[in-house]
Amino acid sequence: MEFTLKTFIFYGFAFLTIASAFVVVTVRNIVHAAFSLMVTLFGVAGLYVFLQADFLAATQVIVYVGGILVLILFGVMMTSGRLEMRIHIERGQLLLGGVIAVALLMLLLTVIANTPAWKNLTDDGTELPPTTERIGELILNGPFLLPFEVVSVLLLVALIGAALISRKEVRE
């Protein structure tokens, strides 16, 4: 296989993603796991850049790292009495998790094996057009307009619900 700069960076990102994901599931300290998850999400964003999906990469960082991960850390720091929370894994959970993991692996392998096209893919160096414009067209002016609107109504309902739950009860 030809070893170029691109393959070097690609394997760098891939290694980063997998190694940090491994740390996420094995490390005992839950805060360490959360920070390791940050590296995983960054690695995935890097892989998106390699697929020339720049918008998706930035969205990945802004939503998962800047939003969801902060929420996870907030939850951990606010809820646990001690700052450091140890995870205890019982044998039954380990068995169940293992079964699910193996099932998922089989599923993914089947999908990969039944997709013949990926073996013939080559990087011919062509630069794809920017994705932003196309995403905008598809969402606001195309086939995904209705799902997009449904999702935004759903988010609005969630927002109102959150406001309702968190506000103080004022009794007359």
Place this chain on the structure above:
Amino acid sequence: MSDFRAMFAGFPNFNISEGFFPNIGLQDGLNWAEEFIQNVVIPRLPEAVAAHFPVELGTVLIMFACAGIFVAVVPLLPLVLVLAERKVSARFQNRTGPMRVGPWGTLQTLADGVKLIFKEDYIPPQGDKFLFLLAPYIIFACSFAVFAGIPFGQNILVSDFNIGIFYIMAISSVIVMGVIMAGWSSNSKWSLLGSLRSAAQIVSYEIPLGLSILTVVMLVESLSMPEIVSSQSNGIFSWLIFRTPFTFIAFFIFFISSIAEVNRTPFDLPEAESEIVAGFHTEYSGMRFALFFIAEYANMFAVSAIAVTLFLGGWEGVLPGYDILGGFPGFVIKTLALVFLMMWLRWTLPRLRVDQLMNLCWKYFIPIAFFNILGTGIWGLIFPEDTLVSIIISCAIIYIGLICAYTIAGRTLAQKPEPQPS
């Protein structure tokens, strides 16, 4: 060596009129650096070396060199800005500020920097050592990565991303992770409180910030920073702040929210000295503390530069065709003016309480920002193109609005509280 120009003949995109950095994206960047190696470096090498010259390695080195220029130049900014802050605060309090080191104290920051380097690097023994060491670098790296997307002049730009402003928002949202990491790993209640406050503040204020950026993006129809600048090329009235009344409001929301994003007074709750010592960087000392400090001032410059790019014409001048307040010097002048405004606010206003901070964001800024988006959309329907008429109407509305706001605010403030019946 006699023909100096011929030596650079093969150098792609390198003449001063076109700018210093070529416009490069990720793909283009690789190609540009590769081209440079093929056309400039290899012909000048002896043949035996040229045959085995590692092009890939050279490409990486050139890209590192490009990044190195920024890593070398940007820390000089805080050097100037810290002194400026001390001098500004001194003038506001009728003092002279640092006067001893160098003429008028101009070398004071340098002396402080040397002091910080030689200070003991204390690591709290009860804390999380690895995360404690890592946190300053995350904040530092993210505040520097933002500079990659800011166009300082026509082609003085590291990378012309197609997603420009979105990339900047994404990278700057990672800074909050560094803050939480620093606060948690210090194992100190002040640090943890400061970092949690900071996280809540940054996450909240990102919403009005993003929504006011959206008004600009709606008008320009592009996320790319050079395109946002080039849409403001027809003099001061084509600057996006004056284009519609709604972007005028959006500019102020953007600017105030970005002060909150960089944790400065009146929004400096994360490092409130009178309450929680120094917030998330209480336990840091020496060079690691200096990294936080550099990052803070670099951030301040970065958000001002983004505000200038989005609303105040970027590197475009005041008059079309003339270079007044335009180009690289104009951009820096406009940015420093906003930085001065931030310092002015810091030494004028008292700190907000936590509930006031959240009220301001959620009850005022976010509804106004949504109203702005609605208004910008309607404006775009009425005036699809920017004409003289639309600009005159916009400026008239801004003018009348300002006068009304001034009168109403003046009357409200002038009203004396009614005497309480005894």
